[in-house]
Amino acid sequence: MAKRYERIAEQLRQRIRAGELEAGQRLPAETALAQEYKSSLPTMRDALALLLSEGLIDKKHGIGNFVRKPRQLARRDNRRHQWEKNRARVSEAERLTTGATEHDTGLTVSDLVFEATYREVPADEDLAEQFDVPVGTTLLKRTYRTSGRGEDTPFNLARSYLVHETIAGNPDLLDAGKEPWPGGTQNQLYTVGIELDHIVERITARPPTVEEIEELGLQGGISVMALRKTCIDTSGRVVEVADVTLPGDRTELVFTTPLERW
Amino acid sequence: MAKRYERIAEQLRQRIRAGELEAGQRLPAETALAQEYKSSLPTMRDALALLLSEGLIDKKHGIGNFVRKPRQLARRDNRRHQWEKNRARVSEAERLTTGATEHDTGLTVSDLVFEATYREVPADEDLAEQFDVPVGTTLLKRTYRTSGRGEDTPFNLARSYLVHETIAGNPDLLDAGKEPWPGGTQNQLYTVGIELDHIVERITARPPTVEEIEELGLQGGISVMALRKTCIDTSGRVVEVADVTLPGDRTELVFTTPLERW
DNA sequence: GAGTGGTCTAGACCACTGT
């Protein structure tokens, strides 16, 4: 009853979990596997595509298929926001030792590579509504990419938007050279007198775009989590909107909700 | 440079977005489409698989492919937890009017169908660690399924675990006939003197299992969000662990994080 | 150049649906 490629995939899964095929090891060639399991090549490739979507193997064009090493999960905890807020007013020397991404992964700051680009863009309809400003208002768009130094693929891609006018009081904020790490965005906002009151995060899962497949090094049917973070200041104004794309197979989001006592 | 099936998919996407192919309408047969786009059938099927994974079409075996109607998003907001806690002590009459799922979707209680099964199970290693009890401890396992009355597919699947001993004080809680809706789990716990202090939710995205594909009516490469909710009471004890599976294409999770003032 | 996976084709046969 089960389909042929599912049965083959199940047998391969067992060989992997039994340790017969070890992590990092190369699988036999697809043609050889097809012969071994008495199937056609496309059917064997369907089976391998299943394992790929489950994150059990890596496919490398021109080289082979490999048993995947157990991955390191990047954890993103909403307590990071309070932590970042607390840090916003401490000394620069203290801040330099650790940044927000390290807080998530437990890595030290020296393990991280960080890239950022700054651009001024007009607000589209979506962002104009979020910020409650007219369409076309000048925004500062910052694009981030965070990754482990040893790793080839980033943990996340982020696009952050701020209304240009609200932060123009501090010229440093418009300079990509003075990137906000490890000070953090809340520290930047502090320099222009903005205090955050609460943060709303919306999360959906969807298949990655072609750019995200390339930039995050995704393979097969693995999907991404799209997180939109909206920061609201103490006057109720939206001051930052950020879209973060997280690889679904390497990320765990953690949210703690405190409850009022009876 | 772009692959053939990607170019075909892009053309079909445009025809759908332009409204040439309307929502609910049947697409031409795959063989006809293959001829129209001068491709082989498998290539056309690859293109359609892409649209399927993006949620743009539905495939129905033996009938045809259909342009998908814009889906209703189920929203799950972490403010629901405080809302549920507040409700735990109000009168039954008041509680009967609305339940937690209605709070998410904006539907009224009469639009919902709800199914539950109760079972006693021994704690496996994972759950024993979560609850900090010995492996094999008796747990009450409740399985839920929530959906719209008109819809054929559920919004979510949930498996909730409670330590049997901690709730044995109220026999009603062990009876599937007195299901916890619309009272809610926090109301149940209130009857045995438990007050929740905070809730931790962990979220990952992954491809669905075969059971989840069937039960949630998922198609193609659509993945699910797996949410593990852990409820901690005022003494710091874990009193409930729930695993919720949410269809990635129909769900939006919303988390609000309040920040302490300076 | 030899070996690998990636894309695409042409077509057989099966399973499901509605008449």
Added chain:
DNA sequence: CAGTGGTCTAGACCACTCC
């Protein structure tokens, strides 16, 4: 029964990697 999508095969040719 006719028409639909689902699975599987056999094989050509291309793109990438390493020697």
